[in-house]
Amino acid sequence: MTDGTKRTKRSAGLLLFRRTPDGPEVLLGHMGGPFWARKDAGAWSVPKGEYPPQEAPWDAARREFQEELGVPPPEGTALPLGETVQANGKHVTVWALEADFDPADMVPGTFTMEWPRGSGRTADFPELDRVAWFGLDAARVAVVKGQAVFLDRLAAQL
Template sequence: MTDAKRYRRSAGLLLFRRAGEHGVEVLLGHMGGPLWAGRDAGGWAIPKGEYGPDEAPRDAARREFTEELGVPPPEGEYLPLGEVRLSSGKLVTVWAVEADLDPALTVPGTFTMEWPPHSGTEREFPELDRVAWFAPPAARTKLMIGQIPFLDRLLILLAD
């Protein structure tokens, strides 16, 4: 197994705030780029990103938050939500942090890809093209399916 496969890990931060009739809302980002443009259900994600074997997961989560949203990660208590292995084999680790953030203040990072495919033209796209707060029922339909366990864990943690 190559190092790239062995260390396919991501870490992220799931912001939550106490609000609304459901008592809590979570901050999600809609995946940017042309492959996600027409997809709403299952097209939103917890701000996260990959890290290597020499970086601590929580440090990576904080770094990736800044890279993806363009704002510093919130201070406060970091509540571990554990790990989930995605169908791709990637291991994702997430912490929840209570904080309020105005989505209008975010300045998402970008990535470059060939688009249209096989055109030889490189284009730049935002990593996240929208950022918004959602109550748990809506978040459950918006989130990429492999990340729903983090929402469930947060709700259990807050109910205790």
């Protein structure tokens, strides 16, 4: 913004869940790109993305799901999991949706960045390099720390 004010970054996403005999599982995406390539714990995320002020968060969550996983979001009744503010200041709003998804069906969207940094070369990387189902305890270890609250909120609603 040209007036010197800082615009709050907002992100919205869909957290798929399914019920299993061992308890609920959630679908998380491993963040793509060179920074996350060798990380596991704390490198998984709800499929989500930023949206402009004029876009409704629910619409953004559905659009981002399709952009990141390459398939339309499933239909169903969404459970609102609310909003949280991550350590980087980004406001994240998430809905949970009960649905099954085969991780092999993912066709990841990509982003372009300079890599290696300072080299002047650009490369394309997947936004998410893979997705997987996690039980809630394993998901709490895998997910970015600021998003664990959504797992707790989902567990409370189930």
